[in-house]
Amino acid sequence: MDARTANPPPAAGRTLHRFANPGRFLRISGRVLPVMAVLGLGLTLTGFVWGLFFAPADWQQGDAVRIMYVHVPSAWLASFGYLSLAICSVLSLVWRHPLADLAAAEIGPVGAAFTALCLATGSIWGKPMWGAWWVWDARLTSVLVLFFLYLGHVALVRAFDDPQRGYRAGAILALIGVVNLPIIKFSVDWWNTLHQPATIKFTGSPTMYVGMLWPLLLCALGFTFGFAAIVLARTRAAVMERRIRGLLMARAQEADAR
Amino acid sequence: MTHLTYIMAAYGLAVLVGTVFSVDAWARMSRARRRLAAIDPRANRG
Amino acid sequence: MTRKRRRLILLVACGLGLGTAATLVLTAFSDNMVFFLAPSDLATKAPHNGRVFRLGGLVQAGSVERVREDSKPVVRFRITDGAANVVVSYAGILPDLFREGQGVVTLGAMQADGTFRASEVLAKHDETYMPKEVADALKRSGHWDPKAGAPPPASTWNTLVPKAGNGG
The missing domain is CATH 1.20.5 (Single alpha-helices involved in coiled-coils or other helix-helix interfaces)
Structure with missing residues (x-):
């Protein structure tokens, strides 16, 4: 694997492979990580305090609407995380990018955790408002499928003795699962569901009061930085662990040769 | 505040997930850095 | 390459x-x-002979009445989707968000008399979020009657500063 990064690939792949050099990746990510971690923590905590204590209650839902500041960002990150997993999978399958493999394996568990958080907080919100912890409508079911796709990816990537085969199988599963993303997004428009349609739309103004919108956006930004920071830290660890394995193996072979 | 238990449960879960994953990532990173520094012939600055 | x-x-x-x-x-x-059928779907798609299905729509304004059947409290209301409506009867606890004009999804079966007997009523929240002060201001000024349906376009209220009250 390291031999591949040693020979610079021709033209098109070169820009991509600049970041495949583990040393350069560790150097750059080491500088970016603290900034992301501080932004993630700072924005999320500010958003939480704003949402809990300063944002107004909803005229119907009362204070239960404050669950939104956890539920909606984790729902967005569940989908965006899967999108980043899919992008890594394309980089892996088409360009054989070695860092994309490591990143994909680390995105899986984090994405699964955010999806679980989305499902759990949705359940906690649904009980007092709808009157049910869970219903099998198209939105909830498609997000549950997303959770299982994440779990499947986590298991598949780690299921093979040869990590390369695991990465390949995981990338294919991740790309097949992309079909689910538009289904999640548009489920509330295509079919009638118990879950309400989107409040923040690509077209038209958000049907939400500004005093609630600002903390929501802050939390979403904080969650995004937090997600990225956790994935980056895990990928850094994975790069170093791979190097440790490589060094130990080289040493063992040297000992055998002697 | 209405629905206080529900709100606390939701925020509590968020804090729990965030903390567990952050601590785990940080611990994994520093353990890998230590092990690498111990066996890597080249000087490694994580 | x-x-x-x-x-x-x-x-x-x-x-x-x-x-x-x-x-x-x-x-x-x-x-x-689809999670539920609308009242106007019933003519073509409703499962007959007592099969259980979900029926959803808005609670028609002025249709909610609380009666007693066999000395048990029962609530009766109409579910409408604008084109058609169905009388629903339900004995049990309604969700907090239940009100006239609210979306609801009920689980139950059609009865011989053409009414729908529900064993479960869920409230379907819409995608609008506004503080009480803004909702009150809209109601006072006559721009919105929550019993009649959806609120006015979001751009008319989502940055509104309510005059009375201390919210915002």
């Missing part, structure tokens, strides 16, 4: 095939993906 190109083309082709297949499957099963 050419190998990469071939892999990319293969991937795009697989993606197109998968996308088409998924679209076809979803279109074919579209009727099964």
